[in-house]
Amino acid sequence: MQLIQIKRIAVIFLYLIISITIIYAQKENILVTGTMTDSSGEAIPGLSVTIDGTTEGTITDVEGNYQIKAPLGSTLVFSFIGMKTKKAIVTRTGLNPVGSRMIIPFNHIKEDTRFVREEERKALSDSAKVADRYKYYREYLSDSAIVESYDRINTTALEINSNRIERQIRRYSNLYGERNYRLGKIVVKSNFAFDRVARLPELQTKYAQGRPLNGLLTYQGPSTGEMFSWGPPLVNLEYDGIATPDDVRGSLVAKGDGNGESAIVSDPTNIFKTGFTNSYDIASYHTLGSVYIDVGYRYLLSSGVLPGEDIQSHRFNAKLDWNDRIKANVIYHTSKDNFRDGIMKSRILSTTYLTPVSFDNSFGLSAKDAQRDQSVIYHPDGSIRSASPTHLDNPYLFVQKGVDRNEHQSLLYNVDFEENWSMGRIKADFSGQYSENQRELKFPEGTVGNLGGINSNRNDKAVNYFAGAFVENYLFGYQFRFNIPIRAEFYNYNRELAVNNSEFVNNKQVRNIFTANPTLQYSRNYDDILVAKAGLNIYASSTSDKVYYRPNFDVSFSPFIWFDRTFYWKTQNVFQSFKLKLDYVSQVNEYILDYRAGLNNSLAYNVADFNRYFEDQEINVHTSIQPEIVSKLDFSITSSFINGALQSTTSFYWNRRRNCIFPVLNNDELVFENLGDIKVNGWEETLSARILDNSFKWDVSLTMSQIKSKVSKSKYEAPVTLAGFADVHTAFVKDHSPGVIMGNSWLRNTEGKKVIGADGFPLVDFSPSVLGDPNPDFFTGLSNEFSVNGMEFGFTLDAVIGGDVWNGTQATLDYYGVSQKTADEREIRNYIFDGVNQNGEVNNKLVSFAPDDGSVADNRWVRYGVTGVAEDYIQDGSRLVLKELYFTYNFNVNTVKRWGLENLSITAIANNLVTLSRYKGNLASNTLWGHSNTMGLDYFNSPQIRRYGLTLQVTF
DSSP states (O other), rough: OOOOOOOOSSSEEESSSSOOOOEETTTTEEEEEHHHHHHTSBBBTTTTEETTTTOEEOOTTTTOOOOOOEETOOOEEOTTSSSOOOEEEEEEEEEEEETOOOOBBBBHHHHHHHHHHHHHHHHHHHHHHHHHHHHHHHHHHHOHHHHHHHHHHHHHHHHHHHHHHHHHHHHHOOOTTOSSSSEEEEEEEEEEEEEEEEEOOOOOOOOOOOETTEEEEOOOOOOTTTTBBBBGGGGEEEOOOOOOSSTOOOEEETTTOSSOBBBOOOOGGGGGGEEEEEEEEEEEEEEEETTEEEEEEEEEEEEESSSOOOEEEEEEEEEOOOEEEEEEEEEEEEEEEEEOHHHHHHHHHHHHHHSOTOTTTTTSOOOOOOOTTTGGTTTSSSHHHHOOTTTTTOOOHEEEEEEEEEEEEEEEEEEEEEEEEEEEEEEEEEEEEEEEEEEEEEEOOTTTTTOEEEEEEEEEEEEEEEEEEEEEEEEEEEEEEEEEEEEEEEEEEEEEEEEOOOOOOEEEEEEEEEOOOOOEESSOOOTTEEEEEEEEEEEEETTTSOOOOEEEEEEEEOOHHHHHHHHOOGGGGGGGEEEEEEHHHEEEEEESSSSSSTTTTTGGGOGGGGOOOOOOOOOOOOOTOOEEEEEEEEEEEEETTTTTEEEEEEEEEEEEEEOOOOOEEEEEEEEEEEEEEEEEEEEEEEEEEEEEOOSEEEEEEEEEEEEEEEEEEESSSSSSEEESSSSEEEETTTTTTTEEEEEEEOOBTTTOOOEETSSSSSSSEEEEEEEEOOOOEEEEEEEEEEEEEEEEEEEEEEEOOEEEEHHHHHHHHHHOBHHHHHHTTOOSEEEOOEEETTSBOOOOOOOSSSSSSSSSGGGGGGGGGGTGGGGGGEOOOOOEEEEEEEEEEEOOOOHHHHHTTTTTEEEEEEEEEEEESOHHHHHHHHOOGGTTTTTEEEEEEEEHHHHHHHEEEEEE
């Protein structure tokens, strides 16, 4: 949740806030626009703005905006019932409030306006401190000397701050006088960052490929097709010196039987490299008469931590603002990327981690050279070079011959028009979007699970249009407002899929939507004591069965304003603002049209069949699908203290989703289906503080939230699998959170004790059961920002408490014997598992985890399969992350002016520097291959990345 910063002020209202602009300069008339707000930053609608001595004028609209054409040097009068009338003189550079040295400048450049407003806010906050103390002494002391002293202090503070603002105004003033064209700012920003993998699975480096044979731990190399790393310690092996297609040093043999050259421990994770991201942004801002123009371009080139993982993109944008009445915007974006999150990247990671340390995937080459040299993946006879060609791929086979390429381009455009009149306004907009995405996914020949290779091509095209209008009228002395937003939306998606170069299969989705939201609002004298709204959400579409009418309302109440005015309290000395708000919204959601390709069809596979999985299926939509009905009830309390230095927002919400839509696998067909109802309750608290003076600023904010969700109604009695694998998945289960994790568990008796088999090892209950909830119990985030003498420093901490994760990656690493856990525990002997035998007696059977003279199938980990027992790998995902750390230095303005620049700054930033968690798996993205509804499933997901970056920004 973004922090809502309420401006501290010392006057009843500000001549504000949003760039008061010279849009039109002809003869001696100037078009003045602005926004009027009260002391809490809330808009003041219905405020009268007139030219002094004339009958010409206007009023502010519902958002406090106004515009009026006034002669240069004339005086504008701002008046409102219950507020003191204010006057300001129209100058070429801004409004000069009568009786004040402050000038609010005209400026077309949004960034410049923001800077001036920041300086103005600083001045007002500084002078407000003195003014508040002065008010206190005037009310409670009669000593005229003290009063005069504070009068002088107050006047001096205003002069100092006003002088500072005037200096900033001169920086941003129009140096070309009344010329219609003004060259604005040109901002150039360059960013460079490099990435390193931060948290990888803990892999063992002690034991070689092999298994026990005839009572001895025996090395078995690639030629045997061995897939396990349950062999002898590497220190007991050496090379025989006879080169092989897999290793120029020869085969490994027992110590003393070779040439004396000790076995080398290969690090399979050396496939990771240092990634980088480089981007360039250029933006220019200009004015041409009454037209404001903003043009920008961004180029990004990124290379990931895996070979071949890269992104290249271009983005163009152009904005046009004419008289604040007609606005247009165009954005064109194109990008190409390889090996994004998905099954291809997961296969590369799995083959990397599972490679025995006695085999070198890169064939002695660097990762960069191995990416190009085919001798790394092929023997001279053309066969695949791998640690276990029939069970395990070489990751460089995917890097060199695999394809996972996406090419995307999109065009977005919109035009807005607004017209105001004395009793209301009308806004209209038209926008459109064209996008196209082509994805090619190819597993090369020789790939385990698809020896003949497999490929798919997807073409997605979307052509969408949107048109809307907003009409608003004031009624009965402006206390009532009636508005009708209406909108028409037209969606057209066309998806084509071809597998193994077959003909494209088309899947076309079309939807036309019409919505209207008539709303009536009542405001009590515009004093923010009471504001009430009531309306109706009307929804109709070509894919829904009927027209839906859903109510909505919200009420806000500021009790202390009422107390102050009724009983002459002084609560404003403590609470600068205090508002209670109740909001209810009910809306209609239909199934998504732009779903991700290959969505969730992994449900057709067990984890053991992971190597056979391929995204070769699309989702189907049945006409019987009903829209979701979402109802939201929110209650919030917002307040600020000590002249806005302390702020608080507390929210409680109760949501209900009926007819929830999920993609499910039904009779080998992936379809959208209505599964039932979900209730979501929660709260969120944001606390913020600000310390501010002339040279120092400190902003700190703390956000905390808790969310509880439950399936209150289900279409089926049995759990419904949502995403993941057939044997370990997330599910929709009544009276549980949506998306709970299900899988096999230990067999237990009625007392909950594990049941131990005759061989001394626990037995398994293969019926899937609910094992964990991936939804965290509590979120919190802390951000700090410091600024002093042109230097800025900040950091962000994120904490997540609760949220279970199935660490399937660890389970498979244990199965193959490549994890550090198996290295630490495989020597365990005479161990007794806690539990009872099948007769109910306490178990006392002694076992060895990995007996030297036993079959691999009797191994502690191999006996339970590739996934192990899912219950054993449900882990707590709680974590504390130093999410961001940055430092910015802004060069002295006078110095950069001598260099011919406007501004110059440099920023150093680091992400994910520290992560504290008991969970040893991936914490970057605990969703399976980016598919929806897979939160909490970690099976060779992308690793966490630690990033270090540098940004240089230059303004001409």
